[in-house]
Amino acid sequence: MNGIIYGDQNIFLPSHGNFGRYLLDNILKFKDKIALINGASDEKITFIELAQRAVNFTSYLKEQGVKQNDVVALCSENRIEFMVTVIAVFSSGATLACINNTYSDDEITHSLDIAKPKYIVLSPVTHQKYDKIIKSRKDIEKIIVFENTKNTDIINFDDIVSKRNVDVNTYKHVDLKGGTALILYSSGTTGLAKGAKITHTNLITSAQQPLPSTRDLSTIFVAPWSSTMGLICSLREIVKGKTIAFLSRFNERHYLNAIQKYKIAILTVAPPVVVILCKSTIAKEYDISSVEIIHCGGAPLNKSVITELKSKYPHIKYLVQGYGMTEATGSITAETEDEFKEGSVGKIVPGNIIKIVDVETRKILGPGQTGEVCVKGAAQFDGYIGKDSKDEFDEDGFYKTGDIAYYDEDGYFYVVDRIKELIKYKAWQVPPSELEDLLLQHPAVKDAAVSALPDVLAGELPIAFIVKQPNAKVTERDVVEFIDKKVSPWKRLRGGVIFVQEIPRTSSGKIIRRKLREMLPKLPASKL
Structure with a gap:
């Protein structure tokens, strides 16, 4: 291949x-x-x-x-x-x-x-x-x-x-005949959300992509239906006649109780919920033996978590993963109970075309070679509302995802990194530049940068590096509360604040995020 x-x-x-x-x-x-x-x-x-x-x-x-x-x-x-x-x-x-x-x-x-x-x-x-x-x-x-x-x-x-x-x-x-059916909001690295235009053709294509199982099994969703994962995955289940239980937000007891009450067989979740199940001290109070499959997406799941999950819940036969994004109307690759390989995010789904290219030369790469994922096809979105999207695509019409991956000889894909600087908190996207702009509005802040603090439960936590104004008296709590009032819950500075003498920048003023990562503290516990 x-x-x-x-x-x-x-x-x-x-x-x-x-x-x-x-x-x-x-x-x-x-x-x-x-x-x-x-x-x-x-x-x-x-x-x-x-x-x-x-x-x-x-x-x-x-x-x-x-x-x-x-x-x-x-x-x-x-x-x-x-x-x-x-x-x-x-x-x-x-x-x-x-x-x-x-x-x-x-x-x-x-x-x-x-x-x-x-x-x-x-x-x-x-x-x-x-x-x-x-x-x-x-x-x-x-x-x-x-x-x-x-x-x-x-x-x-x-x-x-x-x-x-x-x-x-x-x-x-x-x-x-054509036309935009849906506007889904996709965060970018340059500020507030962009409105991705999803067409009727995109949605019809997505609806024909595979489910975790072809069997008539019930599933439960906690992802908000305003999100790509929540809405697109749910519509795919509905169109194929599957019964869906749902909650408006995640609460561990409510979630476990719903699984028990409705004998749910498939959990469609982001990685943090899998981690919570692994570490749960109350799951033993509920009969969740009906669960056979966990369908996980939004961010790659660590292999050690998969091993721990299967050890704790032997009735779970399959943990299948997928890789996708708003701009592809959901899935780009996916695993099913009939076709999976542990650690991968599955094979390409119907309606998509993928190439992996060298980040510098843009040369198309073969199996085992790591490069940027580029995708096009009937599921590819129609650009952003009111925004020139030409830079988002290459000369052949492929959308440049900014994600780094490779595929093996059997056609299974493995996501290893991303070019884009988005922070992934519980599968939610957090643009660092948006938080940086808000931090600079604080009168006591002279300069600011935001990075991702690795976290076992949430994946990544936004953490701020702050240079104070001369003689300013501002605490970590002051800064955190300042941001809390201005953003959605998933964008809060849950990783905390570090006060520094200067923000590492290039001569042109661009933040050197690599150096920020080197400055991150080694925190053992999540600040949730």
């Missing part, structure tokens, strides 16, 4: 081009089978009920004049109405913008500035949290909120979906 690696290119693309319709056509096959279970409330919905509510909401959106290229924003914790909204917006032909429900005020403002939604759909929690910001925006025409409300300024989502009974089998969906 040499040169460019091709995944299966025989992807079924329906002539109507509408991912929402593609979803519904598949969902309707599973009728009264349970589709979603809220692991906290025990609320359930069948596939036919999910389709009915989605089509009801789609018909409302179309009646209101929502059309292709109009943007509907969705900001909510994981809940059944979230997935109803997702399917409905896709089906209507509009563009869905998924906004993280833990964003700071500055971050949600930036996200709305990028997407420019006409409508926004919220949970009661996010409505209360962001009410002032949303009301101040003239571009948002309608505010729709889950659950009943007496507020006459907003629209009641429950009224819309419960008071309609559109025929799900004969409803006429919008036929599409």
